[in-house]
Amino acid sequence: MTSAYTALEKRFRRLSLLGEAVGMLQWDMSVMMPPASAGARSEQIAALKLLSHELMTDPVVSEHLDQAEETNGLNDWQIANLRRMRRRWLHTVAVPPDLIEATTHAATASETVWRTARPENDFPAILPHLQKLLSLVREVAVAKSEAFGLPVYEAMMDLYEPDATTAMVDDLFDDYTKFLPGFLEKVLHRQKTHPDPKLPKGPFPVHQQEKLCRRLAETVGFDFKCGRLDTTFHPFSGGVPEDSRITTRYDEDDFTSAIMGVMHETGHAMYERGRPKAWRYQPVGETPGLGMHESQSLIVEMQASRSRPFVTWAAPVMRSAFSGEGEAWSAENLYRWTTRVTRGLIRVEADEVTYPAHVILRYRLERAMIKGDLAPADLPGAWNEGMRALLNVVPPDNQNGCLQDIHWYDGAWGYFPTYTLGAMAAAQLFASAKEADP
Structure with missing residues (x-):
């Protein structure tokens, strides 16, 4: 192992810890922080991100990367680590x-x-904020795009799903779009x-729902000695492996x-807990891509938790809870409902069945907005037309339409394709697991 590579590991350890600190501040902002405190929180997060930027852009990092890449003394894990460091x-x-x-700040x-x-x-x-943020994200x-030599949208997507291309995603999504109408009609029939x-x-009181959710999360593997469940507007999983x-929301x-x-979020958390400690x-x-991360959450949510054996076990637990x-x-009945x-x-x-259609809509709309073909002011109308074309339904309002997801409003552009890539991986992984152990 070279001294250059060793120095890189030390630096990336610091960068990882700074990133985790940012993540915890963002969790608090979404769950606990008073609304009037957003300005101070923005300054805190920006300061940590700038510190990380300084650590990464130090000229010595480029030198160490070049030196480490020229050595022959690294093992397979270190070579893979170095490759991700460079990216x-x-x-x-x-x-x-x-x-x-x-x-x-935006x-x-x-x-x-x-x-x-x-x-x-x-x-x-939200429109003026969306317009400003989109301009900066672009x-x-x-x-x-210039640094990687990639099309603009692919450069964004690369942060979440390295090496994914719009050609690959388009092929998958176009096939699904052709497949969905006929298949959906057969399923509904x-x-x-x-x-x-x-x-x-109902009604189902929130405190009883929370108790039930904790029971089910523990059953599939969530450890509350090193984790917690809270309420927010848009469900997500955060924190660190420990x-x-x-x-969730109720x-x-x-x-x-x-x-x-x-x-779903338990699947994310369990994946994080299982990361290699070394x-x-x-x-x-870390995860090789968010598609794999989403596959682990969707295995738990879509595959395991909706399976007949799980619902058969859970039904009396649910009945008892209320x-x-x-x-x-x-x-x-609960199996058929879920x-x-x-x-x-x-x-x-x-x-x-219909989940990918929701993702495809968002993928198409965000690409159009990034390219400049769709103005944010026209997003509600484009959303409604897209829902009509894909699923033959139109939301009654923007709350159930273009305002429902947080991603565009917190800067996570290019993330959406990973949901369907993850869903496809989850279905295949679960099918293989069942085949290996019926």
Whole structure:
């Protein structure tokens, strides 16, 4: 092992810890922080990101990368780690510090406004923030495009799914778009041959839902000695392997929504807990791409938690949690309820058949906005037309349309394709697991 490589490992360990600190501040901003504190939080996050940028853009890093890449004394893990270091370095040095700072402040301000605009169905309130953030995100994308020699959107997508191309994604999504209409009609027709499943009658108090969600999360492997469950507007998983932070949201009329949110985020958290400890603070010890990360959350949510054996076990647990009575609480009814297919409006509540359509819509719209073919002011109309074309439904308002996801409003452009890539991987991995161990 060369001294250059050793120095890089030490530096990337510091960078990893700084990134984790930013992540915890962002978790707090989404879950606990008072709304009026957003300005101070923005300064804190920007300061840490600028410090990380300084550590990465130090000229010695480039020298050490060059020196380490010329050595023959590294093992396979170290070679892979070095390759990811180089990619991480390229992503960082491509963007000037003033642009990082401006984007951080804009994203924090935008997310803060979104948290009010979404429940109030107020797209005009978020529009100027979206316009400003999009302009800055586009600048970042152009800078990375030049550094990587990639098309602008691919340079953005590379941060979340390295080496993915729009040609690859387009091929997959175009095939699905052609396949969906006929298949969806067959599924809906077949469903009509069975009695309609019924959601047990609520209300379902939040404290009882939370207790149930904790029980189910623990059952599939979440460890509350080093993790916690909280409430937020948009479910997500954060924290670090030793300190998992999962979130969900509750609907007192439908307890299954919170359950599936928790199962999804539990999958993310368990994947993080399983990262190789020997490479805890190194790039090679992190996920190779968000598609794989999403596959692990979707295996738990879409595959395991909707399986007949799991629902058969969980049905009496659910019934007991709410002192339920009647046929609606039977395992068979709950299984059919959790596996039903509908032309729904909300991505995070979508079934396995229609889920990719929600992702394809977002992928197409964000590419159009990045390219400049779609103005943010026209997003609601384009969203509604896209939903009509893909699923033949139109949201009644923007809260159930273009305001439902946080990604565009906190700067995570290029992320959406990973959801469907992950869903495809999850289905294949789960099928292989069942074949290996029926």
